[in-house]
Amino acid sequence: QKEVEQDPGPLSVPEGAIVSLNCTYSNSAFQYFMWYRQYSRKGPELLMYTYSSGNKEDGRFTAQVDKSSKYISLFIRDSQPSDSATYLCASKGAYNQGGKLIFGQGTELSVKP
Amino acid sequence: DAGVTQSPTHLIKTRGQQVTLRCSPKSGHDTVSWYQQALGQGPQFIFQYYEEEERQRGNFPDRFSGHQFPNYSSELNVNALLLGDSALYLCASSFISPSLNTEAFFGQGTRLTVV
Numbered sequence: 001q002k003e004v005e006q007d008p009g010p011l012s013v014p015e016g017a018i019v020s021l022n023c024t025y026s027n028s029a030f031q032y033f034m035w036y037r038q039y040s041r042k043g044p045e046l047l048m049y050t051y052s053s054g055n056k057e058d059g060r061f062t063a064q065v066d067k068s069s070k071y072i073s074l075f076i077r078d079s080q081p082s083d084s085a086t087y088l089c090a091s092k093g094a095y096n097q098g099g100k101l102i103f104g105q106g107t108e109l110s111v112k113p
Numbered sequence: 114d115a116g117v118t119q120s121p122t123h124l125i126k127t128r129g130q131q132v133t134l135r136c137s138p139k140s141g142h143d144t145v146s147w148y149q150q151a152l153g154q155g156p157q158f159i160f161q162y163y164e165e166e167e168r169q170r171g172n173f174p175d176r177f178s179g180h181q182f183p184n185y186s187s188e189l190n191v192n193a194l195l196l197g198d199s200a201l202y203l204c205a206s207s208f209i210s211p212s213l214n215t216e217a218f219f220g221q222g223t224r225l226t227v228v
Contacts, residue, residue, distance in 0.1 A: 034217075043220050099169070
């Protein structure tokens with residue numbers, strides 16, 4: 001079993017739709033959770049960075065972490081064609097466990113005009 | 114403020130050859146991590162360098178080695194290249210502090226093709 005599981009998609013939605021992207025993880029030691037956006041042939045770009053459980057909002061993006069169910073979500077409101085990319089969730093443990101990020105496979109999102 | 118920069122952007126090598134990839138971290142960052150991303154997969158952690166030492170290593174063979182310089186820049190070396198080493202190699206930088214656990218920022222990557 002992979003430590004972080006993510007549905008690879010692809011996911012196709014119309015412009016303006018609310019997008020829900022999800023990951024599950026298995027390692028209870030994970031405390032930090034991230035979402036990266038990766039355009040084709042580019043490096044990952046950090047979107048959201050959260051610690052422990054709860055919600056974090058930044059513009060059209062909301063990240064949710066539920067540690068009780070080991071579930072990570074990213075919501076995109078009013079999706080735009082420019083949001084078309086691969087979205088990667090990642091997790092890591094506490095500081096004293098090192099900085100190694102464990103990534104999911106990535107979900108490919110396409111937002112159609 | 115320059116972000117994480119990697120060179121070269123693309124590289125084609127022959128099986129059995131050796132390759133060196135380079136990374137300059139984001140200004141103010143002192144830690145560099147390397148990842149391998151195969152097509153259609155998430156990045157896989159290779160190793161992390163801090164204070165010029167390898168601090169953590171993923172499940173990669175000894176053919177993969179690295180170095181960090183006093184200016185925090187880093188190199189990734191891969192010996193005896195295999196076709197399966199073809200991938201996007203990503204460098205990520207961050208700042209290690211006893212009281213902080215900072216985000217990692219990625220460079221644009223080096224796309225290595227082994228033929």
